[in-house]
Amino acid sequence: MQDSPAIVVKGLKKSYGDVEAVRGIDLEVARGEVFALLGPNGAGKTTTVEILEGHRTADAGEVRVLGHDPARRERALLERIGIVLQETGIEPFLTVEEAIDLYRGYYPHPRSTGEILRIVGLEEKASSRVNKLSGGQKRRLDVGIGLAGDPDLLFLDEPTTGFDPSARRNAWQVVKNLAALGKTIVLTTHYMDEAQNLADRVAIVVGGRIVAVGPPGLLGGTELEQTRITFSLPTGPEGPPALPDSLGAAASGSGWVIVTKDPVQVLHDLTGWALTEGIELVDLSVSKPSLEDVYLQLTGGVAGTES
Amino acid sequence: MSTPGLALRQVRYENKSFWRNPAAAYFTFAFPIVFLVIFNLLFGNAKLTLPGGHTVKQSTFYVAAIVAFSVITASFTNLAMNVVFAREQGVLKRKRGTPMPPLAYLAGKILHSGLIAFLLVAIITVFGKVFYGVSLAGNRIPAFLVSLAIGALAFSAMGLAITTVVPNADAAPAVVNAVILPLLFISDIFIPLTNAPKWLGTVGNVFPVRHFAEAMHQVFNPFAPGSGFQGRDLLVMGIWGLGALLVAAKFFRWEPSR
Numbered sequence: 001m002q003d004s005p006a007i008v009v010k011g012l013k014k015s016y017g018d019v020e021a022v023r024g025i026d027l028e029v030a031r032g033e034v035f036a037l038l039g040p041n042g043a044g045k046t047t048t049v050e051i052l053e054g055h056r057t058a059d060a061g062e063v064r065v066l067g068h069d070p071a072r073r074e075r076a077l078l079e080r081i082g083i084v085l086q087e088t089g090i091e092p093f094l095t096v097e098e099a100i101d102l103y104r105g106y107y108p109h110p111r112s113t114g115e116i117l118r119i120v121g122l123e124e125k126a127s128s129r130v131n132k133l134s135g136g137q138k139r140r141l142d143v144g145i146g147l148a149g150d151p152d153l154l155f156l157d158e159p160t161t162g163f164d165p166s167a168r169r170n171a172w173q174v175v176k177n178l179a180a181l182g183k184t185i186v187l188t189t190h191y192m193d194e195a196q197n198l199a200d201r202v203a204i205v206v207g208g209r210i211v212a213v214g215p216p217g218l219l220g221g222t223e224l225e226q227t228r229i230t231f232s233l234p235t236g237p238e239g240p241p242a243l244p245d246s247l248g249a250a251a252s253g254s255g256w257v258i259v260t261k262d263p264v265q266v267l268h269d270l271t272g273w274a275l276t277e278g279i280e281l282v283d284l285s286v287s288k289p290s291l292e293d294v295y296l297q298l299t300g301g302v303a304g305t306e307s
Numbered sequence: 308m309s310t311p312g313l314a315l316r317q318v319r320y321e322n323k324s325f326w327r328n329p330a331a332a333y334f335t336f337a338f339p340i341v342f343l344v345i346f347n348l349l350f351g352n353a354k355l356t357l358p359g360g361h362t363v364k365q366s367t368f369y370v371a372a373i374v375a376f377s378v379i380t381a382s383f384t385n386l387a388m389n390v391v392f393a394r395e396q397g398v399l400k401r402k403r404g405t406p407m408p409p410l411a412y413l414a415g416k417i418l419h420s421g422l423i424a425f426l427l428v429a430i431i432t433v434f435g436k437v438f439y440g441v442s443l444a445g446n447r448i449p450a451f452l453v454s455l456a457i458g459a460l461a462f463s464a465m466g467l468a469i470t471t472v473v474p475n476a477d478a479a480p481a482v483v484n485a486v487i488l489p490l491l492f493i494s495d496i497f498i499p500l501t502n503a504p505k506w507l508g509t510v511g512n513v514f515p516v517r518h519f520a521e522a523m524h525q526v527f528n529p530f531a532p533g534s535g536f537q538g539r540d541l542l543v544m545g546i547w548g549l550g551a552l553l554v555a556a557k558f559f560r561w562e563p564s565r
Contacts, residue, residue, distance in 0.1 A: 053404055054404070055400065055403070055404065073403075075406045075408075078404070078405060078406035079406040081404075083401075083404035085397065085400060085401065085404070087397055088396075088397035088398070088400060088401045089393070089395075089396025089397040089398045089401070090398065090401070091320065091324055091398060092324075092396070093323065093324040093327040093328055094320065094323065094324060098320070098323065102316075102320050103405065105308060105313065105316055106308075106313070106405040106406055106407040107405070107406060129327070145401070149405070149406070
């Protein structure tokens with residue numbers, strides 16, 4: 001049982017009216033793994049995790065969370081998961097400590113209030129009213145309440161959206177601390193660097209489908225092995241010179257691009273040709289794609305930007 | 308923890324939250340008292356002829372009516388608003404993701420609104436005795452308490468039921484007031500129905516507000532015989548309460564819709 005995956009999803013589909021939010025997702029999350037669903041807004045990430053949490057029901061497909069069907073909302077499952085929704089409220093007139101205590105009371109084996117405050121870094125705010133907290137502090141309390149029952153599996157839906165950079169670093173540290181405790185964590189994000197920093201594996205979700213999945217370092221696979229060589233050619237009186245077909249160059253904007261796995265040979269051929277013909281290679285550059293390029297390519301350039 | 312234990316815990320936290328919002332707490336209590344004072348200033352000294360031919364000062368009518376109004380305000384109006392706002396803020400959705408049985412949470416809210424209702428009733432009763440000389444006979448106290456309890460439970464159920472037709476918090480005051488205010492006017496609460504057209508009384512009799520008012524008027528009526536129990540009125544309230552409970556159980560929503 002301990003070796004069985006924390007989450008198994010097969011052929012998951014969900015529509016809202018005419019809109020197909022999730023169009024057939026398969027995924028598996030191992031116990032103790034930090035798994036990120038990365039994708040632009042509206043890709044179907046939140047719908048997917050809300051089905052895993054039991055907040056929505058699937059139209060089709062099979063879903064198992066810690067061996068349970070979450071749609072049945074069994075108490076035995078709810079006692080073992082922690083949910084940090086994208087947008088939620090907390091009783092505004094309670095103090096931070098009281099709010100955590102209130103939620104701890106719902107679980108059979110809660111984590112201590114002091115420990116929760118320490119994990120999310122709210123010790124100094126313990127006796128502040130919830131409605132006096134800043135956005136970032138409130139979000140940390142969200143995570144704290146998600147931890148109230150000492151869950152085996154924690155869902156974090158866009159945990160750092162709207163954070164300033166230092167608040168994001170702090171939040172990442174919280175997630176890393178939790179991962180170090182052996183918790184399984186499923187997080188959604190539209191920030192590349194967040195997925196890259198936190199996740200053992202990342203699934204890129206676009207248009208309700210997973211288009212790539214793997215450890216962040218290997219994601220994009222063959223695309224990452226390719227090198228891009230870009231340059232422009234000066235226009236002479238009789239138009240631009242003809243490039244040898246063997247280089248495999250393609251027109252890109254006003255210049256040319258060559259994508260290759262063998263940059264040394266291609267550069268040798270290209271510069272050799274240019275020297276022989278006496279042609280200048282304007283703005284010659286050689287680059288490896290970053291994970292961000294891969295992501296942008298996979299998502300069709302609609303990735304979220306940092307705000 | 309058991310469901311009743313969780314419900315009582317919820318009452319404690321509801322109570323903390325309630326008193327920490329002093330403006331809301333103050334006006335919850337001031338509202339019925341202000342109504343009692345204004346109605347009595349306007350009509351309190353008029354004579355009201357009761358069905359048996361006896362006459363009482365209209366202040367007797369208003370103390371009983373505002374007792375019923377207090378329970379309706381706390382258990383119906385305020386409970387419905389409170390639940391709609393909790394839903395709007397996402398508190399309900401968060402609760403639903405925990406292992407706490409939903410019943411425990413809602414029972415906690417109902418019990419707390421009931422506590423506020425009883426506190427209000429106590430204030431109005433004392434106020435009525437001190438300023439208007441309206442007193443409750445000792446043998447009426449059982450009927451008084453039982454009718455209040457049935458009223459609080461029935462109107463709480465209706466408060467939960469109405470949240471199912473309120474789409475979001477912006478719509479809550481409009482919907483809730485549009486339902487309750489007309490009923491308060493045609494149900495012997497704000498105005499005695501002595502000179503009203505007969506059909507209006509018939510319409511009022513369909514709804515539970517009138518029956519709650521009659522139960523209270525009977526308890527405070529010094530000339531009425533017996534213990535003051537109004538079995539038929541309590542039955543109608545109970546039926547409305549059960550119907551509302553079924554509606555709430557079937558259609559209750561944990562997230563706002565837009």
